Amino acid sequence: MHVLQNQDKGICPICKESLPIDSLPQHAAVCGEEETPGSLKVALMQKRSLYENEDKEVWNIKVLRRNFIKTATEQLEDADPADWLKKPKVEFIGEEGIDCGGLLREFFSLLFKDGEEFEGNNFSVNSKLLDQKRYILAGKAVATSILHGHPGPRRLNKYVVDYILTGEEPNMDSVSVEGLNREDFKNAIKQMEEALPDNIEMVYEGCITLLDNAGYKQRLLYDNRNEAIRALKAYCLLYGKMAAIHQFIEGLKLHGILNLLKQFPVEGAKFLSEDSLPTAEEVHSFLKPTFSEKEEEKNREEAIIYNFSRFLQKVERKKISTLCIDPFAEVPTEEELCINTSHILTCLLGCRRIPENIPYIVIEFDHKKSSLPKVNTCLPSVIFADTEKLQNYAHFEEIIISTIVGSYGFGSA
DSSP states (O other), rough: OOOOSOOOOOOTTTTTEEGGGGGHHHHHHHHHEEEEEEEOHHHHHHHHHTTOOOTTTTEEEEOOGHHHHHHHHHHHHHHHTTTGGGGEEETTSSSOOOOOSSHHHHHHHHHHHTTEEETTTTEOOOOHHHHHHHHHHHHHHHHHHHHHTOOOOOBBBHHHHHHHHHOOOOGGGGGGGGGGSSHHHHHHHHHHHHTTTTHHHEEEHHHHHHHHTTOOOSSOOOGGHHHHHHHHHHHHTTTTGGGHHOOOOOOHHHGHHHHHHHHHHHHHHHHHOOOOOOOOOHHHHTEEEEEEHHHHHHHHHHHHHHHHHHHHHHTTTTEEEEEOTTTTTTSSSSEEEEEEEHHHHHHHSSSSOOOOOOOOEEEEEOOOOOOEEETTTTTTTEOOHHHOOOOOOOOHHHHHHHHHHHTTTOOOO
């Protein structure tokens, strides 16, 4: 975890790190030298810098949270080609807040979570969306999100991502059935794997439609079942999604993002591939508290940071849950939800993962006020008030859960 004393700070124009004003010129002069030349991070940083100019023309995107996917899709579909080259600014109609990055991150997070173009860890199969070129739209949205610092959708299986970035198809024998996003295909494959010579005909009768869809025209026999299994895996994983995948690839070319991801496939895959939740330590290390020079205040602040760290550890161990209500559901009902680190990051940043262009979240303290924590997803920063009470862990947990659940993006993780 970082520690930052209270003093005048400025932002490095290259890495965007907040630093003391007196050390900023020295830092900026050598910033980036430690980066591997030609790395994806540096390449994206250079592209992104073109949009930092305050005079850059803006693409205003206005959406309704209660009808997000419909209004977001309409905004993207209605956009002119020139709009995609502008600096996007998002407004959630009826909500306070000016977009300085946080609302844009939340916009893309919601789009990638609920968009019809994705299904499980793969693309959906939808002829209407194909006809409307919606997968191209999804690719353009992903390219734009990566350009502007979003961590990407991170929901596609590694085999699809490898195909997008390298054009290589996997050895289907090495593909786990659990990696498929269709239950009917998974069940059929399991039945074939467990089949015996005396019941293979019955298995064939139950799987004949899927085999036909996959283009496997031979009669299923015990001796050729592995060949049939490979055909089902290939169709479910790639071949049945090819039209959607290639539309997505076309959209991902926007801003030259596809070429960059292909140039650095290991780094690039992280933006697209499904991954595990951030650890408590990763989130904890991302916090940068501004400790007071006054001993009494600093003691309170350290106790609050300890409580935050303890809360993160309990979240990682799945020991924090809360009742929540979806206010936009047709019939709002309460359900218990186990809070995870993605919920915390969504509250603090507007996205489920830590963006590569944000070095930390500033944690500040207001010892005079007794209000709830104030979160700014754009900076990003959190101001903890009522510091006397927040030294008590039980009270801290109650307040931080309330802050997370009360955030606009709660549930999008």
